Amino acid sequence: GQNIDQPTEMTATEGAIVQINCTYQTSGFNGLFWYQQHAGEAPTFLSYNVLDGLEEKGRFSSFLSRSKGYSYLLLKELQMKDSASYLCAIMDSNYQLIWGAGTKLIIKP
Amino acid sequence: IAGITQAPTSQILAAGRRMTLRCTQDMRHNAMYWYRQDLGLGLRLIHYSNTAGTTGKGEVPDGYSVSRANTDDFPLTLASAVPSQTSVYFCASSDSGGGTYNEQFFGPGTRLTVL
Numbered sequence: 001g002q003n004i005d006q007p008t009e010m011t012a013t014e015g016a017i018v019q020i021n022c023t024y025q026t027s028g029f030n031g032l033f034w035y036q037q038h039a040g041e042a043p044t045f046l047s048y049n050v051l052d053g054l055e056e057k058g059r060f061s062s063f064l065s066r067s068k069g070y071s072y073l074l075l076k077e078l079q080m081k082d083s084a085s086y087l088c089a090i091m092d093s094n095y096q097l098i099w100g101a102g103t104k105l106i107i108k109p
Numbered sequence: 110i111a112g113i114t115q116a117p118t119s120q121i122l123a124a125g126r127r128m129t130l131r132c133t134q135d136m137r138h139n140a141m142y143w144y145r146q147d148l149g150l151g152l153r154l155i156h157y158s159n160t161a162g163t164t165g166k167g168e169v170p171d172g173y174s175v176s177r178a179n180t181d182d183f184p185l186t187l188a189s190a191v192p193s194q195t196s197v198y199f200c201a202s203s204d205s206g207g208g209t210y211n212e213q214f215f216g217p218g219t220r221l222t223v224l
Contacts, residue, residue: 004151033212042199042215043152087151096167097213099144099151 002026004100006088011106012078020073020086020103028093034062034073035087037102043087046073075105083107112136113216115200121222122190130185130219132200140203140211141183143167143175145196146218152199158183190223197221 004024012018022032031050035043049055049064049071061074073086085102092098113134122128134141139160144152144167154167158177172194174186183202187194198219203211 042217044215045212048212089152091211095211096154096157097152099153101149101151 002090002092002098004088004090004098006086006100006103008101009104009106011108012075014078014080014107014109016078017074017076018078018105020075020088020105022071022073022088022100024069024071024088024090024100026090026092026098029066030091030093030095032062032064032071033089033091033097034060034071035089037085037087039084046086078107080107080109113200113202113214115198115216115219117219118217119220119222121224122187124191124223125189128187128190128221130187130198130200130221132183132185132216133181134183134200134202134214134216135181136202136204136214137180138202138204138214139180140205141177142201142203142213143173143183143185144199144201145169145194146199147196155185155198190221192223195221195223 006022034046037043047062054063059076064071085104087102088100089097116131142157143155153169156175158164161180200216201213203213
């Protein structure tokens with residue numbers, strides 16, 4: 001079967017660092033995506049990993065370990081505008097996206 | 110138009126009624142998708158189209174139909190709405206269909222309530 005797990009909710013402080021984990025079990029793997037979704041808005045693309053290792057893009061980084069079925073999204077220098085849900089998605093063997101339920105990140109001053 | 114548009118923004122519908130959600134993109138993307146998003150669940154794929162003239166079923170296709178007459182438009186039809194179809198519906202598109210890395214761009218969503 002296919003399964004993607006993320007924590008339901010996390011809280012962090014403005015200016016700090018937070019790591020959002022995603023573990024997965026899928027029948028095929030063609031890459032892992034992270035999206036950001038503010039309340040009441042559409043998801044927007046953050047990152048894509050297909051090979052093991054760390055991809056850095058400004059304040060955001062994403063890590064992948066295919067052997068462990070594990071990824072994380074690292075957000076540095078947190079800002080209030082980073083309060084949002086973060087969605088992990090796997091591209092399966094049919095090149096379709098299978099989505100986790102998302103992690104709601106709350107940033108406190 | 111810039112990106113993907115969806116209409117209507119929101120709708121309240123009586124059970125048993127027919128409803129078409131509209132989606133238009135101006136990025137000339139080959140692939141288009143319809144998802145529903147429910148509280149506590151991830152986005153679930155309803156139907157997709159890898160290129161104009163073709164469509165496929167996603168994870169939750171029952172009760173929905175789609176058509177892809179041209180590159181830009183991908184309407185989703187509920188033939189006879191039921192309360193379990195109350196959800197937020199997102200249309201998305203990507204630059205290629207299947208076989209390659211394809212970041213998906215999302216429309217603003219349609220909030221549908223079926224009573």
